[in-house]
Amino acid sequence: MDKKATINDVAKVANVSIATVSRYLSNNGYPIKEQTKLSIKNAIEQLSYTPNIVGRMLKTNKSMDIGVIIPTILNPYYPAVIYGIEKKAYEKGYNILLCNSQRDANRQKQYVNTLIQKQVKGLIISSIGDDYLLYSDIVNKGIGLVSLEDEINLNKVGKVLFNYEKGAYMAVLHLLKLGHKKIAFLTSPLIRKSRRDILKGYINCLKDNNIAYNKVVEINEENEYENGALLGAKLLKEGDLPTAILAVNDMVAYGIMQYLTQNNISIPEDMSIVGFDDIKISKMMNPALTTIRQPSQKTGELAASMLFDILEGKESKKILLEPELVIRASTKKIRGEI
Amino acid sequence: MDKKATINDVAKVANVSIATVSRYLSNNGYPIKEQTKLSIKNAIEQLSYTPNIVGRMLKTNKSMDIGVIIPTILNPYYPAVIYGIEKKAYEKGYNILLCNSQRDANRQKQYVNTLIQKQVKGLIISSIGDDYLLYSDIVNKGIGLVSLEDEINLNKVGKVLFNYEKGAYMAVLHLLKLGHKKIAFLTSPLIRKSRRDILKGYINCLKDNNIAYNKVVEINEENEYENGALLGAKLLKEGDLPTAILAVNDMVAYGIMQYLTQNNISIPEDMSIVGFDDIKISKMMNPALTTIRQPSQKTGELAASMLFDILEGKESKKILLEPELVIRASTKKIRGEI
DNA sequence: TTGAAAGCGCTAACAC
DNA sequence: GTGTTAGCGCTTTCAA
Numbered sequence: 001m002d003k004k005a006t007i008n009d010v011a012k013v014a015n016v017s018i019a020t021v022s023r024y025l026s027n028n029g030y031p032i033k034e035q036t037k038l039s040i041k042n043a044i045e046q047l048s049y050t051p052n053i054v055g056r057m058l059k060t061n062k063s064m065d066i067g068v069i070i071p072t073i074l075n076p077y078y079p080a081v082i083y084g085i086e087k088k089a090y091e092k093g094y095n096i097l098l099c100n101s102q103r104d105a106n107r108q109k110q111y112v113n114t115l116i117q118k119q120v121k122g123l124i125i126s127s128i129g130d131d132y133l134l135y136s137d138i139v140n141k142g143i144g145l146v147s148l149e150d151e152i153n154l155n156k157v158g159k160v161l162f163n164y165e166k167g168a169y170m171a172v173l174h175l176l177k178l179g180h181k182k183i184a185f186l187t188s189p190l191i192r193k194s195r196r197d198i199l200k201g202y203i204n205c206l207k208d209n210n211i212a213y214n215k216v217v218e219i220n221e222e223n224e225y226e227n228g229a230l231l232g233a234k235l236l237k238e239g240d241l242p243t244a245i246l247a248v249n250d251m252v253a254y255g256i257m258q259y260l261t262q263n264n265i266s267i268p269e270d271m272s273i274v275g276f277d278d279i280k281i282s283k284m285m286n287p288a289l290t291t292i293r294q295p296s297q298k299t300g301e302l303a304a305s306m307l308f309d310i311l312e313g314k315e316s317k318k319i320l321l322e323p324e325l326v327i328r329a330s331t332k333k334i335r336g337e338i
Numbered sequence: 339m340d341k342k343a344t345i346n347d348v349a350k351v352a353n354v355s356i357a358t359v360s361r362y363l364s365n366n367g368y369p370i371k372e373q374t375k376l377s378i379k380n381a382i383e384q385l386s387y388t389p390n391i392v393g394r395m396l397k398t399n400k401s402m403d404i405g406v407i408i409p410t411i412l413n414p415y416y417p418a419v420i421y422g423i424e425k426k427a428y429e430k431g432y433n434i435l436l437c438n439s440q441r442d443a444n445r446q447k448q449y450v451n452t453l454i455q456k457q458v459k460g461l462i463i464s465s466i467g468d469d470y471l472l473y474s475d476i477v478n479k480g481i482g483l484v485s486l487e488d489e490i491n492l493n494k495v496g497k498v499l500f501n502y503e504k505g506a507y508m509a510v511l512h513l514l515k516l517g518h519k520k521i522a523f524l525t526s527p528l529i530r531k532s533r534r535d536i537l538k539g540y541i542n543c544l545k546d547n548n549i550a551y552n553k554v555v556e557i558n559e560e561n562e563y564e565n566g567a568l569l570g571a572k573l574l575k576e577g578d579l580p581t582a583i584l585a586v587n588d589m590v591a592y593g594i595m596q597y598l599t600q601n602n603i604s605i606p607e608d609m610s611i612v613g614f615d616d617i618k619i620s621k622m623m624n625p626a627l628t629t630i631r632q633p634s635q636k637t638g639e640l641a642a643s644m645l646f647d648i649l650e651g652k653e654s655k656k657i658l659l660e661p662e663l664v665i666r667a668s669t670k671k672i673r674g675e676i
Numbered sequence: 677t678t679g680a681a682a683g684c685g686c687t688a689a690c691a692c
Numbered sequence: 693g694t695g696t697t698a699g700c701g702c703t704t705t706c707a708a
Contacts, residue, residue, distance in 0.1 A: 003480075004479055004480065006700090006701055006702090007701060007702065008701080016678075016679085017678065017679045017680075018679090018680095018701090018702080018703095019678070019679055019680075019681095019703085019704080020677085020678060020679075022701095022702065022703060022704085023677095023678090023703090023704095025702095026703080030677090031677060032677070032678085033677060033678090036677080036678085048475055048478070048479075050451065050454045050455055050479070051455055051701085051702080052455065052457060052700090052701055052702075053455040053456050053457065053701095053702090054392055054395045054396050054401075054456075054457050054700090054701070054702085055396060055684090055700075055701030055702035055703085056701080056702050056703070057392045057684090057702090058390075058392050058393060058396050058683095058684045058685065058686085058700090058701080058702070058703095059683075059684050059701080059702050059703045059704085060684080060702085060703065060704095061684075063392075065435070065456075072421075073417040073420055073421055073424070074417060074418065074421055074618075076414055076417070078417075079411040079412060079414070079416075079417045080412065082411055082436070083410075083411055083412055083438070086411070086436070086437075086438055090445075095435050095437070095452060095453075095456070096435065096436050096437075097403070097433050097434065097435055097436075098420070098424070098434050098435075098436040099424075099433070099434075100421070100424055107428075113388065114433060115433075116388045117388055117389055117390065117391040118391050118392075118403075118433070119390060119391065119392050137386055140386065141342055141386075141388065142341075142342065254619065254622045257622070258621075258622055280412075281592065281619050281623075283596075284592045284595070284596050284623065285619075285622065285623060285624065286623065286624025286625070287624070344684090344685055344686085345685060345686065346685080354694075354695085355694065355695045355696075356685090356686080356687095356695090356696095357687085357688085357694070357695060357696075357697090358693085358694060358695075360686065360687060360688085361687095361688095361693095361694090363686095364687080368693090369693060369694095370693070370694085371693065371694090374693080374694085389685085389686080390684090390685050390686075391685095391686090392684085392685070392686085393684075393685030393686035393687085393700090394685080394686050394687070395686090395700090396684090396685075396686070396687095396699090396700045396701065396702085397685080397686050397687045397688085397699075397700050398686085398687065398688095398700080399700075
């Protein structure tokens, strides 16, 4: 492997100064003689020179990277968000440094610090925990910050939020209308505001409709795909079964469905279930999942657009996306109801 | 926003030289008086100083970024690969610059060049096209390169491959054993070697078993989720229907299944279908998808490990992962067969 | 139209 | 133990 060529090498070969080469590269209309251009062009090809952006960054302090921190790429909701972000970023010439926090506050903090050190221009984060010192440090350093889902309630931080509470309310209402009176909420650890908001919506809807029965089944650890089975098992063990379930998200709903089916509880005949997210495959499941739609790709696009607005000096905004109930086949009228 | 503090500011506040601060930061056992350490520590906190890695990179030429280029993050196979890569990268302290080529050779080239400019130490790519000039440029610049799926047949390039041909062969054999004699292959554009290898396996298995019927349905464009419906429609229009289908991947299989079901062709009663990949959700589909397992997360881990080995000066390797047939409920004996 | 040179933030060789 | 300084690759001001 040859050592990488630098602008100096190009200048030497082309027999011009590095300033001229730099001007040629920046291609900003600065007048250069055609012949000079040509010899620089040749030198670049000959050396297969690629500019070192690090040199430029140090000089201009202009990075073209943004950081994206998500809980886990294994839940298909997030790839869709990333897709939206990348779409906008690509248009603007930005690259994405992708980090999975694995819902670990320490790991998240580590990543944030690394990203700051790497001089990212902006950061889009679906955050875990509420380390406001960390967040305000980001902002104070002039790094654009946009929060997803769990709001970071700070000035100058863009927010793309979702009305989780209302979504849960709609889901439970749907079940009530189908005649269900025993509805449980099965959830991963309630360590995120978004999840606690879903719980709120669940509780409020029951209260508003004078339903006494409520059952919240929570597990202690994030186990990704296994969450559903754990929750299903815990539910069965506790007894006093519900007739319907609200799951904290679609992936968990799948796990629960699979577990219950294996245990001879059929869906929706014996148990109705509503998910949360509406990831792409939910409509292809069988039974197709009734769920609350959270627009993932749009969330990503909005977040990226907002970030770039902030970087261009515009005010940070707060967008609240509204839920939509998507009724499919995993919910039905309770047995005996007409 | 305050301007970011630099090592100079810290030195000034702590009343020491920048060299001492640098030594303090590098934390490599170089002796520093405890008291000096303390005042530097205080200065850093006071200024909420974060080291600028760009300065260090320029000096040491040691980046801690690797690039990852995949076709599309919307196919859940790739998030799983990324998960594997990130796991290993995190252990090594590397960050990931994520790029979706969208299966566009130009876009891929653009991303590669950007990544080179950004001085990534290595690159893991599920490549599109065969721009060998581009690939050898990467290697010549001393950047570690590992190719996934479609082999980049160059020296010093690590390869994590999968036996697509054998996988397809196994899938078709499975269908033949179930009594199917009319088996079609439905595929996205055959622009990738991996897809053409699947085609080969399909053809060879039919040939080896003296089956005359063969039908390859290919569409012209990548349409992500809509591929399946397009393929299903094209299949029905052509007539002379098969009794079983091999799909180029699971996502496409879902699309086909959905389309056929909507058109009153039930699976597996009227049509058997085999997918390719075995993404997580395939076992949760209904009918659960019979498919060829391609170990996604492991692919990512192996690729990352191999890349880091290359960066440490070890020989590049070639790993061929073997397929596994996962029989579920989307395939059954043909009508009339015992 | 071009070149010389300062300097971005940092590390490391060398000096004390 | 600590400081001085050159220089990494680049942009940009100033001068010619």
